[in-house]
Amino acid sequence: MQAVGVLDLAVQALWVLVFPGVFFITTLALLWEWLDRKFYARLQNRVGPLHTGWHGILQPLMDFLKLLGKEDLTPAKADRRSFAAVPVVMLVISLTMCMFLPVVDMDPNTPGIQGILSFEGDLVLVLFLSTLMAIAIVLAGHFSSNPFGETGAARTGMLLISFEIPLILSVLTPALLAHSLRISTITESLKQLQPAYAWLMVLPFVVYVIALQAELERIPFDVSHAETEIVHGWQVEYSGKKLAIIHLAEDIMLVFGAGMVTTLFLGGPYLLEYIPLDVFSAQFATFMATSWVGTVYYTLVFVLKSALVVLLLSNMRTLFARWRIDQIVHAGWKVMVPIALFNLILVHVALTYIFPVLGVL
Amino acid sequence: MTTPDERRVVVPPRVSIPIGPQHPALKEPGMFRLTVEGERIVDAEVNIGYNHRGIEKLAESKTHLQNLYLMERICGICSATHNGNYAQAVEFAAEVEIPERAKFIRTLTWELERIHSHILWLGVAFHEVGFDTAFMYSWRDREVVMDMLEDLSGNRVNYGMNTIGGVRRDVSDELRLRLLKGLDKLEERMEYYRDVAIYEKTFWDRVAGVGLLETGVAKRTGAVGPTARGSNVPVDVRFNDPTQAYAHIRDSGEFEMVLSDRCDVAGRSIVRVTETIESVRMCRWLLNNMPDGPIRERVRPRIQPNEVLARYEAPRGECIHYLVTNGTQSPERIKIRAPTHANWVSMAHCLRGGYIADAPIVLAAIDPCFSCTDRVVIVDADEHTLELVPLDVLRVRANRWYKENNRSSD
Numbered sequence: 001m002q003a004v005g006v007l008d009l010a011v012q013a014l015w016v017l018v019f020p021g022v023f024f025i026t027t028l029a030l031l032w033e034w035l036d037r038k039f040y041a042r043l044q045n046r047v048g049p050l051h052t053g054w055h056g057i058l059q060p061l062m063d064f065l066k067l068l069g070k071e072d073l074t075p076a077k078a079d080r081r082s083f084a085a086v087p088v089v090m091l092v093i094s095l096t097m098c099m100f101l102p103v104v105d106m107d108p109n110t111p112g113i114q115g116i117l118s119f120e121g122d123l124v125l126v127l128f129l130s131t132l133m134a135i136a137i138v139l140a141g142h143f144s145s146n147p148f149g150e151t152g153a154a155r156t157g158m159l160l161i162s163f164e165i166p167l168i169l170s171v172l173t174p175a176l177l178a179h180s181l182r183i184s185t186i187t188e189s190l191k192q193l194q195p196a197y198a199w200l201m202v203l204p205f206v207v208y209v210i211a212l213q214a215e216l217e218r219i220p221f222d223v224s225h226a227e228t229e230i231v232h233g234w235q236v237e238y239s240g241k242k243l244a245i246i247h248l249a250e251d252i253m254l255v256f257g258a259g260m261v262t263t264l265f266l267g268g269p270y271l272l273e274y275i276p277l278d279v280f281s282a283q284f285a286t287f288m289a290t291s292w293v294g295t296v297y298y299t300l301v302f303v304l305k306s307a308l309v310v311l312l313l314s315n316m317r318t319l320f321a322r323w324r325i326d327q328i329v330h331a332g333w334k335v336m337v338p339i340a341l342f343n344l345i346l347v348h349v350a351l352t353y354i355f356p357v358l359g360v361l
Numbered sequence: 362m363t364t365p366d367e368r369r370v371v372v373p374p375r376v377s378i379p380i381g382p383q384h385p386a387l388k389e390p391g392m393f394r395l396t397v398e399g400e401r402i403v404d405a406e407v408n409i410g411y412n413h414r415g416i417e418k419l420a421e422s423k424t425h426l427q428n429l430y431l432m433e434r435i436c437g438i439c440s441a442t443h444n445g446n447y448a449q450a451v452e453f454a455a456e457v458e459i460p461e462r463a464k465f466i467r468t469l470t471w472e473l474e475r476i477h478s479h480i481l482w483l484g485v486a487f488h489e490v491g492f493d494t495a496f497m498y499s500w501r502d503r504e505v506v507m508d509m510l511e512d513l514s515g516n517r518v519n520y521g522m523n524t525i526g527g528v529r530r531d532v533s534d535e536l537r538l539r540l541l542k543g544l545d546k547l548e549e550r551m552e553y554y555r556d557v558a559i560y561e562k563t564f565w566d567r568v569a570g571v572g573l574l575e576t577g578v579a580k581r582t583g584a585v586g587p588t589a590r591g592s593n594v595p596v597d598v599r600f601n602d603p604t605q606a607y608a609h610i611r612d613s614g615e616f617e618m619v620l621s622d623r624c625d626v627a628g629r630s631i632v633r634v635t636e637t638i639e640s641v642r643m644c645r646w647l648l649n650n651m652p653d654g655p656i657r658e659r660v661r662p663r664i665q666p667n668e669v670l671a672r673y674e675a676p677r678g679e680c681i682h683y684l685v686t687n688g689t690q691s692p693e694r695i696k697i698r699a700p701t702h703a704n705w706v707s708m709a710h711c712l713r714g715g716y717i718a719d720a721p722i723v724l725a726a727i728d729p730c731f732s733c734t735d736r737v738v739i740v741d742a743d744e745h746t747l748e749l750v751p752l753d754v755l756r757v758r759a760n761r762w763y764k765e766n767n768r769s770s771d
Contacts, residue, residue, distance in 0.1 A: 318494040
């Protein structure tokens with residue numbers, strides 16, 4: 001009995017630490033950074049990372065290792081302990097958020113694909129954690145006691161109040177369609193819905209991707225660490241190990257963001273299941289859930305779909321100039337929030353009045 | 362409930378943000394102390410003087426011919442400006458007329474340099490507002506004109522085209538064809554960038570209505586170049602007081618001064634982009650109408666005592682070389698007034714009332730070039746003060762000091 005318990009614990013630790021936990025997510029984070037940088041560079045007529053590994057694929061890893069070895073400075077005015085805590089907090093929050101992503105089936109007994117952590121209402125917790133991440137950024141700027149850092153922190157706060165609401169509102173649509181606040185259930189039930197429901201997902205998808213770009217502080221929403229204005233804003237005083245960890249946390253946020261788009265709007269790790277053939281019905285799911293083939297298949301589909309989202313996000317980055325913070329707040333409250341609210345009404349009207357008339361279940 | 366007398370206006374604390382001496386928005390050292398309330402700039406203080414190299418003094422100990430190459434190194438971007446304008450100043454002092462063909466080639470170099478400088482500015486402007494894609498694209502296409510300049514002069518940056526009495530390299534027929542081909546490509550690309558600058562909403566939102574410099578203020582503060590023309594002040598030496606082949610260009614009637622009445626950064630951007638297209642057309646006109654003849658006239662090395670003022674419309678505005686000769690090979694005094702120096706004065710006015718986010722693009726909008734401009738600055742390390750001191754004030758202070766601390770010879 002005792003031995004079985006220890007073995008269980010070891011297997012669980014393996015899941016959390018290696019796959020699909022910390023190691024897998026970190027690898028994916030560095031991979032996405034490379035993909036983002038390379039694609040961004042190619043779109044700009046540059047070559048991008050080139051020398052470390054195949055087409056520079058190891059460059060993010062090298063950058064991370066290099067930063068680990070650099071001198072770590074803490075400004076004399078900064079609150080020493082809090083200043084050092086922020087990167088760790090950011091890393092922990094971002095990793096925790098990734099634990100909710102359903103990559104492979106962690107619980108074969110429950111229908112659907114669960115992440116390492118999965119329970120009813122976890123969507124709310126994830127949204128809360130992503131807000132917490134933004135607050136950690138505000139604190140990072142504040143603790144560094146630097147005018148640039150404080151300006152960056154203030155801007156992150158403004159960004160937070162403008163784009164967190166549309167982000168949450170857009171996530172409500174899949175939740176409404178699936179009648180659930182559990183991420184794995186949402187993915188599972190979206191799979192079973194008719195194609196007509198896809199039309200309802202278009203608008204929230206667009207809103208979510210734009211809000212995500214703001215959440216990740218990328219162009220045109222990179223005001224909080226605008227290089228030419230406030231010299232990387234809240235990151236300005238961070239160096240060495242702390243900066244490396246901050247960068248890693250940001251990359252993991254990219255994994256999480258792309259993963260959430262995949263999970264909530266693009267059908268998660270399901271691909272073949274969407275083909276209306278008998279082969280891909282219930283037994284297929286059982287087979288995939290119980291054998292190693294499923295692990296490989298679900299992972300590949302998840303990674304592929306996330307990669308597409310990352311490419312979409314980097315393409316958005318090339319298209320725009322940076323907005324000023326007042327323009328962002330205007331865009332957030334005058335355009336994005338009304339669209340998200342309108343969409344919510346639209347979904348409700350469609351579900352209650354239009355779809356029953358049309359005979360869509 | 363609060364009574365009216367308890368109510369108070371909450372003003373965000375004033376924070377002083379230094380932009381510079383080292384800052385990613387600045388390509389050269391300069392100092393801008395912005396006092397901000399939240400995101401609003403309430404006061405701006407502009408200081409330069411981190412890049413003083415004593416070139417004017419050095420020039421007094423060198424011959425005119427040596428000085429040509431010294432002047433070229435005042436600034437990496439307007440190297441032909443200072444080089445050509447100095448050559449022009451010496452020729453004025455020597456009272457010699459240079460061959461027509463030399464004038465055309467000198468003007469051609471100047472105009473090509475204007476194209477490359479304006480595209481460089483456009484890229485920097487895109488970069489300042491975070492539009493890195495357009496920055497990369499415009500700098501890629503800037504290579505076309507850089508290659509043309511290399512083809513023409515043999516160098517990419519310091520061209521060394523001018524000599525006293527003419528130019529050093531001729532334009533052959535094959536080169537002429539190559540240049541014309543490059544100009545076609547440039548014109549096409551510049552029209553594209555003009556459309557990007559005007560129709561790309563995120564960029565336009567960042568420049569429209571930003572850094573206002575009203576026509577009256579521009580005149581009063583003596584703004585020059587695209588900064589002034591963007592505020593509808595018709596100053597352009599090429600049309601107001603043309604030298605070299607600009608006289609022919611003006612007389613041809615095909616070209617007009619580019620003006621904008623927007624008075625903001627957008628106006629300055631439009632002026633620069635349109636001017637680049639105009640410059641491409643000027644280069645084509647110069648190549649097509651280039652007269653035959655020698656490219657150089659011998660000028661004796663000793664220049665008779667004279668006092669001249671040479672003006673030229675550099676890419677950034679009017680560049681003045683004031684030269685006093687004394688009958689020797691060297692100048693008695695050379696005084697350079699670079700365009701950035703004239704545009705500084707209005708800078709604090711442009712910055713005030715804007716957002717911090719706009720500061721970099723407002724700074725960039727005058728296309729500052731500190732290395733052309735710098736003057737004496739006194740830095741008090743104990744009191745953390747900076748003080749910009751012109752020469753005459755220094756002289757007055759020195760006289761006063763010697764009066765008070767009389768070194769009696771007893």
